[in-house]
Amino acid sequence: MRAEAGPAPALPSAPDVAPDVAPHDWRRTHAVLVAVESYRGSEDSELDGPVQDAIGMHRWLTRQGVPPENIHVLASPLERNRADLDAAVPGGYRTADRADVRQVFRDELRRIDSDWLWVYWAGHGVQARGGRWSLLYPDTRDTDLLGLDADNLIHLMRTECLPGRGVDRVTIVIDACRQALPARTHPQAAAPDELTDATQSNHDRQIFVMRASQAGAVAKNQDGGGVFTTVLLDQLMAAEGADGAGPDLDRVWSGVEGEFDRRRSDDAYFRQIPTLYAVNWRGNATEPPMRPVRAPSAPETPERTLARNKLILETTGLLAAGQGGAAATAATVVLCGVYASVPPSPLPSAADLVDWALDHPHGAPTLLHVLADQVPGAAVSATAWEACRLLQEGQWLTSPEYGELVGLLEELDAQARGDFAGSARTEILSLGPLPTEPGALAGALEKLLPREHQLPQLLRAVERYAAFHREPVGNRLRGWSSRCAVRIGLEAALLDRRGEADDTAERTGAKSAPVDERVQIRLHPPTGSGQQRRYEVWARRDAGTESLAKVDTPASLAEIQRGVDELLSGHARTNDTVVEFFVAAKDLELDFHCWELGAAGPVRRFLGTDFPVVVRCVEFREERRHLWERKWDRVASAGTGDLHWLPGHMEATRKVYGDLQHQEDIPGVVMTTPKRARQEVFTACLFLGVPVLVWHNERELTEAEHELKALLGTERLTTFPRRLRTLRAASESDENHPGRHLALLWDDPHRPLPEQLDLSAP
Numbered sequence: 001m002r003a004e005a006g007p008a009p010a011l012p013s014a015p016d017v018a019p020d021v022a023p024h025d026w027r028r029t030h031a032v033l034v035a036v037e038s039y040r041g042s043e044d045s046e047l048d049g050p051v052q053d054a055i056g057m058h059r060w061l062t063r064q065g066v067p068p069e070n071i072h073v074l075a076s077p078l079e080r081n082r083a084d085l086d087a088a089v090p091g092g093y094r095t096a097d098r099a100d101v102r103q104v105f106r107d108e109l110r111r112i113d114s115d116w117l118w119v120y121w122a123g124h125g126v127q128a129r130g131g132r133w134s135l136l137y138p139d140t141r142d143t144d145l146l147g148l149d150a151d152n153l154i155h156l157m158r159t160e161c162l163p164g165r166g167v168d169r170v171t172i173v174i175d176a177c178r179q180a181l182p183a184r185t186h187p188q189a190a191a192p193d194e195l196t197d198a199t200q201s202n203h204d205r206q207i208f209v210m211r212a213s214q215a216g217a218v219a220k221n222q223d224g225g226g227v228f229t230t231v232l233l234d235q236l237m238a239a240e241g242a243d244g245a246g247p248d249l250d251r252v253w254s255g256v257e258g259e260f261d262r263r264r265s266d267d268a269y270f271r272q273i274p275t276l277y278a279v280n281w282r283g284n285a286t287e288p289p290m291r292p293v294r295a296p297s298a299p300e301t302p303e304r305t306l307a308r309n310k311l312i313l314e315t316t317g318l319l320a321a322g323q324g325g326a327a328a329t330a331a332t333v334v335l336c337g338v339y340a341s342v343p344p345s346p347l348p349s350a351a352d353l354v355d356w357a358l359d360h361p362h363g364a365p366t367l368l369h370v371l372a373d374q375v376p377g378a379a380v381s382a383t384a385w386e387a388c389r390l391l392q393e394g395q396w397l398t399s400p401e402y403g404e405l406v407g408l409l410e411e412l413d414a415q416a417r418g419d420f421a422g423s424a425r426t427e428i429l430s431l432g433p434l435p436t437e438p439g440a441l442a443g444a445l446e447k448l449l450p451r452e453h454q455l456p457q458l459l460r461a462v463e464r465y466a467a468f469h470r471e472p473v474g475n476r477l478r479g480w481s482s483r484c485a486v487r488i489g490l491e492a493a494l495l496d497r498r499g500e501a502d503d504t505a506e507r508t509g510a511k512s513a514p515v516d517e518r519v520q521i522r523l524h525p526p527t528g529s530g531q532q533r534r535y536e537v538w539a540r541r542d543a544g545t546e547s548l549a550k551v552d553t554p555a556s557l558a559e560i561q562r563g564v565d566e567l568l569s570g571h572a573r574t575n576d577t578v579v580e581f582f583v584a585a586k587d588l589e590l591d592f593h594c595w596e597l598g599a600a601g602p603v604r605r606f607l608g609t610d611f612p613v614v615v616r617c618v619e620f621r622e623e624r625r626h627l628w629e630r631k632w633d634r635v636a637s638a639g640t641g642d643l644h645w646l647p648g649h650m651e652a653t654r655k656v657y658g659d660l661q662h663q664e665d666i667p668g669v670v671m672t673t674p675k676r677a678r679q680e681v682f683t684a685c686l687f688l689g690v691p692v693l694v695w696h697n698e699r700e701l702t703e704a705e706h707e708l709k710a711l712l713g714t715e716r717l718t719t720f721p722r723r724l725r726t727l728r729a730a731s732e733s734d735e736n737h738p739g740r741h742l743a744l745l746w747d748d749p750h751r752p753l754p755e756q757l758d759l760s761a762p
Helices: 050-064 077-087 100-110 150-156 227-238 250-268 302-321 325-339 348-359 362-372 381-390 399-413 414-425 438-446 457-468 475-486 491-512 557-571 620-633 653-662 675-686 701-712 717-733
Strands: 029-034 071-076 117-120 125-127 133-136 147-149 169-173 207-210 275-279 518-525 532-541 544-555 580-582 612-618 644-646 668-671 692-697 741-748
Touching: 029 050, 029 100, 050 071, 050 077, 050 117, 050 169, 050 227, 071 100, 071 717, 100 150, 117 150, 147 150, 150 169, 169 227, 207 457, 227 250, 275 518, 275 612, 302 348, 302 381, 325 348, 325 362, 348 362, 362 399, 362 457, 399 438, 399 475, 414 438, 414 457, 438 457, 457 491, 457 675, 475 491, 518 557, 532 557, 612 620, 612 717, 644 653, 653 668, 653 675, 717 741
Parallel strands: 029 071, 029 117, 117 169, 169 207, 518 580, 580 612, 612 741, 644 668, 668 692
Antiparallel strands: 125 133, 133 147, 207 275, 518 532, 532 544, 692 741
């Protein structure tokens, strides 16, 4: 059976002795552990964590008494994790390439003499064509994603690929994403590899599958390991039985769900929901139901009690108008599919339906909409919608509407999502920084509720963005907002706002959506003993992104300089196009602006005199991205006088960190630190999200401070990269001009490198 999105209802109550807590001889257990970290694509596809997770699973199994020779380990470790894996698996391991995976699962498992088989897989996963879940092999490349069909792996466990007798139980753990790829990269995911097309011949075997996330979602990494595996191992160790008894996996799973419930309650943007698939685990021949994951519940108050009663009354009225039982039955059928769970009773009452809805995010609005659909001309009262928002923390979208919006936002790349957030901030003047992760962005805007009879702020933001960005997603966003407005009875208000947005776009389009031209150059860290590097170049404009070069053979800085010179001559406009170098923190002081241009031309020029040149670095950023975005929002209204002057004597990371922690709202930093300590300062500034950093490459302390103050002046910060170009140009006619040595980190979190493949999570 193919995995369904979202959680499902609870397992039935366990008998006195569950099948997995009976005495068990762990010597008759086999395991296959697969950990994929290194792929044959670019460095962006690397994943640090699966090897340590597999080591943890190996350690737990051997502690139970599983002989090490019964554990097959297949891995493609990152180089820095290879020694740990060698030490943890003294018998050695094989690669996790397609050939070895097929060899183990198709051939070698046929010969095991075992009662219980454990399978663990950690690595990247994607949704391939047809929604199939593909667990990527190390063989995968950036433009050719090859993976194993996760559902077929489960199917294999009941075929002749396992011994006909024995192997009474199989436990499968998969810690990998199930996220859909962006539309432009989706065709690069090949149909996942099927291990077998044999029919299921063993219907008695018990299967218990634990998956890190629901369909369409990301499985998170944290502190060098998968969050799901970390939680699962904690629960397995807490449930260890006495005298060799196996763990009660039902109890383990309940503990995993409880921990994820707690994390979602503590963090509104934590959306990972693990899912369970079990077959014949309790002696029956069907898949047991799974417990729904409850939405984080707020403390009960008189206001919430009153709101719940209003929902029950509204539901009662809609049921009566829809002829009671018939309407309840029809609505329940629809809701079962939306909630991916079963109702509390075969013919639920109004109170049952309300409580069932409140167990699910966006459940109450979905319930009212589905019930109203059963009655021609029925309308939901304003008080009922208000009760929904109170009980579900501002949620007014139905589950399908929310899912569709998140899906549309996922089709936008990071730059376009930044534009969407910018449109919202322009439309809603009091709005502060917004997240750019699709689910978090949709949720943050949904909670901004207007006064009664006014268009929701979310729809206003969608209309503004769509007016300036019609294709390819803008028109579909408009279709989505139209359907929402019709449902809540505000279609006329939406059309009025749409007309205003179109007028604004036509009248001031150039001002509201300025042309943004930049060339982005990514330099990888040097390899070997020299300074040779791989590099990539993109041209980025409002109309889209074009890949100009991808050089996989390490080149010297001189060769890269010549390559960049040639590319800029055909893809950049002198004085206008911003040139951005993305580098590692240790390379921030490379003098890119001094690179020579026009070697074959009549005039000897330099990069920094012809173009605004800045450096960028995303190291240490993602852990505190919200600080980075908050400080960047200050750049729009700040001047050079708002930059924080870091005391030059502060050289240790800890001291710099302490000083900057007291400067929460600064847009940037001016640094006069000596060269020997600049790496310490770079690390602290990057970690704390400082987006603008100015320093003097040659001068230090007092001399640097004197020259920097003269150069910075009091102008608006947004114009500083272009102002810096003129300062560097002035140094061409005056070799003593200090502008020659001015360096600038200018790091806009909403203008990242173009996304290649969404493989940043497992």
